[in-house]
Amino acid sequence: MSQLVDRPDVAHPATYGAGVPFAEFARMRRESPVCWVPEPALWRRSGGGQMLSQGSGFWAVTSHEGVVAASRQPELFSSGRKGAFLPDPRTTADLEQARQLLVNMDAPQHSRIRRLVTAVFTPRAIRALHDSVAAHAHALVQRAVRRADCDVVTDLAAELPLLVLADLLGLPREDRHLLYRWSNNLVGFDDPEYGGGNVEAYRATFFEAFQYALTVAGERRRSPRDDLMTLLATSEVDGRRLSDREFCSFWLLLVVAGNETTRHLISGSVLALLDDPAQRERLTREATLTPSATEEMLRWVTPIMQFRRTATRDTELCGQPIAEGEKVVLWYVSANRDARVFDAADTLRLDRDPNPHLAFGMGPHFCLGAHLARLEAQTMLRELVPHLARFELTGPVIRLESNFVNGVKSLPGRFTAARR
Ligand code: HEM
Numbered sequence: 001m002s003q004l005v006d007r008p009d010v011a012h013p014a015t016y017g018a019g020v021p022f023a024e025f026a027r028m029r030r031e032s033p034v035c036w037v038p039e040p041a042l043w044r045r046s047g048g049g050q051m052l053s054q055g056s057g058f059w060a061v062t063s064h065e066g067v068v069a070a071s072r073q074p075e076l077f078s079s080g081r082k083g084a085f086l087p088d089p090r091t092t093a094d095l096e097q098a099r100q101l102l103v104n105m106d107a108p109q110h111s112r113i114r115r116l117v118t119a120v121f122t123p124r125a126i127r128a129l130h131d132s133v134a135a136h137a138h139a140l141v142q143r144a145v146r147r148a149d150c151d152v153v154t155d156l157a158a159e160l161p162l163l164v165l166a167d168l169l170g171l172p173r174e175d176r177h178l179l180y181r182w183s184n185n186l187v188g189f190d191d192p193e194y195g196g197g198n199v200e201a202y203r204a205t206f207f208e209a210f211q212y213a214l215t216v217a218g219e220r221r222r223s224p225r226d227d228l229m230t231l232l233a234t235s236e237v238d239g240r241r242l243s244d245r246e247f248c249s250f251w252l253l254l255v256v257a258g259n260e261t262t263r264h265l266i267s268g269s270v271l272a273l274l275d276d277p278a279q280r281e282r283l284t285r286e287a288t289l290t291p292s293a294t295e296e297m298l299r300w301v302t303p304i305m306q307f308r309r310t311a312t313r314d315t316e317l318c319g320q321p322i323a324e325g326e327k328v329v330l331w332y333v334s335a336n337r338d339a340r341v342f343d344a345a346d347t348l349r350l351d352r353d354p355n356p357h358l359a360f361g362m363g364p365h366f367c368l369g370a371h372l373a374r375l376e377a378q379t380m381l382r383e384l385v386p387h388l389a390r391f392e393l394t395g396p397v398i399r400l401e402s403n404f405v406n407g408v409k410s411l412p413g414r415f416t417a418a419r420r
Contacts, residue, residue, distance in 0.1 A: 010060065010331075010403070011086075012040045013190035017401040020305070022346070025062055025334035033063035034320035037329075042190070046199040055088050058308070058327035059320065062334035064341040064358065066318045070309060070330055071362035077309035077317075077328055079365060080106035084307045086329060086403060100249035103257075103307070103365060110364060113250070116235050116242075117368065120168070120228055126371040129164065133379050136163045141383040145415045149394070152411040156384065157266035160376055161259040169254070170227025171216065182209045183256045191401040193409065209255070210248040217247060228254070254369075261303045262373045264400075264407040266380050268301030269294075271397065271411065272348055273388055279350055283385050290385075293350040294377045299357035300348055305333035305406050307361060332358045333406060390416045 008021035010028075015021055028035055039055035061067050070077040082088060082095065083104040089095035098104045102113055119125060140159050144150040162176035171179075185205040188194025195202055217233035224230045232247055242250065273280040283293055309328045316322060336357045339345045360367035367373070393413045400407035 009040055011037050011055075011058075013042070013401045013403045016305075016403060016406070017399050019399065020333055020406055022334075022337060025331065025337065028060060028062045029334060029338060032320075033066050034059055034061050034318045034322075036060075042197060044197045044199055053090075055086070056327055058086070058329045059317070059322055060329050060331055061317065062331045063318065064335040064338040064356075067330045067332060067335040067358055068362060070317055070328060071358075071365075074106065074309075074364050076312055076315050078106050078312050079104055079110070079307075079309060081310040081312060081325075082308075082327070084309070084365070086306065086308050086327075088327070097245070097249075100245050101253050102250060102368075103253060107364065112237050113242075113246070114364075114368065116237060116250075117228070117231065117254075120231065121368050121371060123371050126375055129168075129372070129375065130379075132167060133160070133164055133375055134383075136160055137376075137379045137383045141380075141387065145387050148416075149414050150412075152270050152413065153263065153267045153408055154410070156380065157270070157411075158259070158263045160266065160380055161262040164372070164376060165255065165258045168228050168258075169251075170220075170225050170229045175212075178209075178212065179255050179259060182252075183260050186252075186256055187260050187405050187407075188400060188402065190403070191409075194400075206252070209252055210244075213248050213251045214244060217244075257367075258369055258372070260405055260407070261369075262376050264303040264405060265297060265301055265373065265377050267408045267411055268303065268406065269297040269377065269381060270384070270388070271408065272297065272300055273385070274391070274393070276348055279348055280385065280388055283350055283381070284389065287382060287385075289350050290378050290381050291374075292353060292355070294374055294381060295355045295357065296348060296350050296352045297377065297381075298359035299336045299342070299352070299355060301406060302333040302336050302357075302359050303406055304359070304361075305404060306331045307365075330361075332361065387415060392416060 008015045008024045010021055010024055036057060037060045038057045041052040041054040043050050044053045061070055080099060083098040089098050105113060137160055140156055144155050158180060162180055163173060165179065166173045166176045182205050184194045189202055190197060216229050220230040220233045224234060232250055283289055306329050311322045311324055311326050311328060313324045322328060336359060337345045341356060360370045391413050395412040397408060398410040400409050
């Protein structure tokens with residue numbers, strides 16, 4: 001007798017502790033690529049007590065075609081109206097605070113603020129970082145291999161983006177551990193080990209991070225340097241400096257977006273290669289595949305699984321009517337497995353070409369750090385892959401409970417001695 005098995009809830013953060021529910025996304029793409037998903041009630045801690053909090057529900061866009069269509073119409077599917085994150089802002093003040101963040105803005109404010117830092121992230125500017133990124137990656141991998149025991153997440157995947165960010169922002173390298181903690185607390189809000197759904201702890205993290213940033217901004221205004229902190233603290237938009245709130249928000253977005261994402265791309269790539277020794281051996285033999293392998297890893301891992309939009313008026317998407325004000329969630333992680341666009345979508349192909357993945361989003365909010373993320377991931381793969389044949393797992397792989405970031409918290413293992 002066949003049994004009814006509950007479907008995984010794609011909206012629930014805990015679902016992802018067991019991995020991305022790819023089969024469920026495949027069913028959604030097949031049956032209804034724009035479908036309504038109710039949101040689960042989640043426990044939140046605030047003050048002394050606990051409360052249940054439940055979102056409005058949303059239109060889940062799971063096909064490549066749907067995600068592209070919505071991303072190309074920012075005037076219909078807004079980032080600013082309710083922000084770009086799945087949870088609804090709790091109060092008007094929260095919404096107003098959220099709108100200080102670039103990712104939660106619409107045109108024309110969005111393009112004015114984004115322009116401030118685009119020069120720092122152009123392919124040319126990023127190429128200039130090549131040697132320092134390579135030196136960091138080399139040192140990290142050599143140290144891990146020498147020590148034999150290592151956690152790929154904390155010792156390698158997290159460290160490289162943090163070191164690069166500290167250099168770029170002009171912060172002391174030892175402060176990268178603060179950036180790591182803040183970012184875990186914010187992105188890991190739903191994870192029991194990190195944020196634990198604690199609203200006060202979440203706010204306290206913002207406060208601590210903002211205090212830190214304001215202190216550095218004051219120092220840079222007094223004695224400017226050639227770093228991104230100085231640029232943000234002193235640049236003007238429309239004849240005026242960023243307010244403290246605007247400055248802090250932009251800074252924190254760069255810190256979080258610049259370290260979590262690339263961390264999970266690197267750890268997810270290592271996991272994929274450990275799972276597929278034939279592909280790992282091929283990449284070891286053919287290092288020239290590294291750029292296309294990185295694109296495939298972006299598709300395969302999709303470190304940021306979704307961003308949210310809000311319909312600005314009654315409209316439709318892929319034939320599905322959508323009412324003004326409704327929440328629309330763009331599931332990049334599903335679009336990147338859409339068989340209508342990718343041959344053998346559930347197979348890792350390191351030489352996939354073309355590879356029109358949506359891991360960096362699309363449209364006006366296309367990831368500002370894409371060139372930097374590619375440089376970091378390619379550099380780490382080049383350094384690490386030759387050693388991976390000697391790497392074996394020594395403990396469980398622990399995944400982040402998040403419906404936003406496809407992340408691994410711990411990937412412990414050992415580099416065994418080289419065979420003579
Ligand atoms: C594998 C690594 C990365 C992935 C998968 C990723 C993914 C994304 C995605 C999907 C968006 C689109 C947001 C939207 O449409 O609402 C985005 C935006 C953004 N990313 Fe990344 N990102 C990565 C690395 C980075 C890095 C290294 C930085 C900076 C150091 C960065 C900074 C940003 C910023 C500032 C935005 C907002 C752009 C805007 O709203 O105009 N990202 N990223």
